[in-house]
Amino acid sequence: MTIIAPSILSADFSKLGEDVRSAEQAGGDWIHIDIMDGHFVPNITFGPLVVESIRSYTKLPFDVHLMIEKPELYIAAFAKAGADRITVHAEACVHLHRVIHMIKELGLPAGVAINPGTPVSAVESVLEDVDLVLLMTVNPGFGGQSFIPQSAARLRQLRGMLQERGLTDMHVQVDGGINAETAAIVREAGANVLVAGNYVYGSPDRAAAVASLR
Ligand code: DX5
Numbered sequence: 058m059t060i061i062a063p064s065i066l067s068a069d070f071s072k073l074g075e076d077v078r079s080a081e082q083a084g085g086d087w088i089h090i091d092i093m094d095g096h097f098v099p100n101i102t103f104g105p106l107v108v109e110s111i112r113s114y115t116k117l118p119f120d121v122h123l124m125i126e127k128p129e130l131y132i133a134a135f136a137k138a139g140a141d142r143i144t145v146h147a148e149a150c151v152h153l154h155r156v157i158h159m160i161k162e163l164g165l166p167a168g169v170a171i172n173p174g175t176p177v178s179a180v181e182s183v184l185e186d187v188d189l190v191l192l193m194t195v196n197p198g199f200g201g202q203s204f205i206p207q208s209a210a211r212l213r214q215l216r217g218m219l220q221e222r223g224l225t226d227m228h229v230q231v232d233g234g235i236n237a238e239t240a241a242i243v244r245e246a247g248a249n250v251l252v253a254g255n256y257v258y259g260s261p262d263r264a265a266a267v268a269s270l271r
């Protein structure tokens with residue numbers, strides 16, 4: 058079963074609560090929340106206060122994607138604000154294993170993300186510690202970018218690594234440039250959690266957009 062996670066990066070921030078609710082009404086499974094610090098990525102979004110302010114607008118799990126340096130300093134704050142799972146970038150963590158265990162000690166499932174230019178092998182040593190691997194399918198920072206075609210081969214490589222280790226329950230997430238056409242490519246290559254921002258929020262019929270990704 059494919060999990061669809063609408064990304065509120067493409068929502069209207071002046072009515073964020075309503076747009077979060079609309080993602081649930083459209084049939085989304087998780088709410089994907091992009092946290093950017095202007096250092097790890099060249100854009101800034103928002104912090105735990107805003108996450109807390111939208112928590113009551115939906116019952117869907119909050120899938121928090123931290124694109125920030127030193128994520129260890131903010132993990133507890135996002136957990137308290139209502140995150141149901143937290144994903145950190147391997148590139149942003151000097152002590153990746155330690156940071157993943159900090160998330161788990163707070164009682165949340167942990168994910169590890171990598172950018173398109175990072176070898177898939179960068180997640181290898183923590184595969185036993187996470188329940189989700191996020192392969193970025195664009196360079197993170199902005200919504201509405203184009204899917205990077207080499208991502209399909211990277212997904213297959215990751216699926217192979219997981220199979221070898223018997224980790225077949227792992228969530229394999231993709232994020233960036235996902236639409237009906239690229240969704241078919243990534244699902245075929247082994248992704249089961251699809252993040253979509255622009256495609257869902259930019260569509261006049263959000264429910265139809267979500268359905269077309271499954
Ligand atoms: C990219 C973010 C994504 C973004 C995807 O830096 O991590 O979650 O919202 O947006 P689309 O689906 O518009 O490419």
Ligand code: ZN
Nearest residue numbers: 091122232252
């Ligand atoms: Zn994201």
